[in-house]
Amino acid sequence: MSDxxxxxxxxRKSYRFLIVICAIALIAGIIALYFGGPTEETSEIGDDPSENLESDINHSGFIEDEGVQTVINNCTxxxxxxxxxxxxxxxEGWLAxxxxxxxxxxLWDLGDNExxxxxxxxxxxxxxxxxxxxALKDIEWYALK
Ligand code: HEC
Incomplete structure (x- = not known):
C-alpha cells in the first residue's frame, strides 16, 4: 500500500516536472519569437539580388569569393x-x-597579388x-531664352 x-x-512528481519544463519551453519560445521576429522580417525583404549578396559576406566584412583572403591580407x-x-x-577606378x-x-607594391x-x-x-x-541618350538640348 505504502509502496x-x-x-x-x-x-505525479515527474508529471509536475514535465509541466514545468513545458512551461519554460513555451516561455522561451515566445521570447525567441518576440526577439527573433524583426530579423526574420528583414530577411523576407531580401528579394533584391544585391541584398542576397549580404549573405555571402564573411566575418571580415568582405564578400566571400576567389581572392578574398589576398584582399584581407593587403587591404585591412x-x-x-x-x-x-x-x-x-x-x-580602372580600383587601380587608380x-x-x-x-x-x-x-601602400606597398602588391606584385602578383595586384x-x-x-x-x-x-x-x-x-x-x-x-x-x-x-542612361539618357539622344537628348535634344535646347537653349533657354
Ligand atoms: C599602407 C596603408 C594602406 C593599405 C595597406 C591600404 N590602404 Fe587604402 N587607404 C589608406 C589610407 C591612409 C587611406 C585614407 C584613409 C582616410 O581618408 O581616412 C586609404 C583609403 C582607401 C580608400 C578610400 C579612398 C577614398 O577616395 O576615399 C579605399 C577605397 C581604399 N583605401 C582601398 C584599399 C584597398 C583596396 C587596399 C588593398 C589593395 C588598401 N586600401 C590598402 C592606406 C592604405
Missing amino acids: KNTTEKRI TCHAAELVTQNKMTK TIRWMQESQN AIILNYLAKNYAPEDTGRRP
Whole structure:
C-alpha cells in the first residue's frame, strides 16, 4: 500500500516536472519569437539580388569569393574593410585608388597579388548597373531664352 503510494507520488512528481519544463519551453519560445521576429522580417525583404549578396559576406566584412583572403591580407592593415567595401568602382577606378595609396599612403607594391585583388574588387564591388533606369541618350538640348 505504502509502496504503491510512493510510486504514485513519484509519477505525479515527474508529471509536475514535465509541466514545468513545458512551461519554460513555451516561455522561451515566445521570447525567441518576440526577439527573433524583426530579423526574420528583414530577411523576407531580401528579394533584391544585391541584398542576397549580404549573405555571402564573411566575418571580415568582405564578400566571400576567389581572392578574398589576398584582399584581407593587403587591404585591412591600414584601415577597416568598410572603407573598401563602401566603394563601388570599375577596375580602372580600383587601380587608380591603389596607385593613389601607393603614392601617398605608403601602400606597398602588391606584385602578383595586384591582379588578384583587382579582379576580386572589380567583380564584387563594381558600380551598380542593375535596377536603374538606362542612361539618357539622344537628348535634344535646347537653349533657354
Ligand atoms: C599602407 C596603408 C594602406 C593599405 C595597406 C591600404 N590602404 Fe587604402 N587607404 C589608406 C589610407 C591612409 C587611406 C585614407 C584613409 C582616410 O581618408 O581616412 C586609404 C583609403 C582607401 C580608400 C578610400 C579612398 C577614398 O577616395 O576615399 C579605399 C577605397 C581604399 N583605401 C582601398 C584599399 C584597398 C583596396 C587596399 C588593398 C589593395 C588598401 N586600401 C590598402 C592606406 C592604405
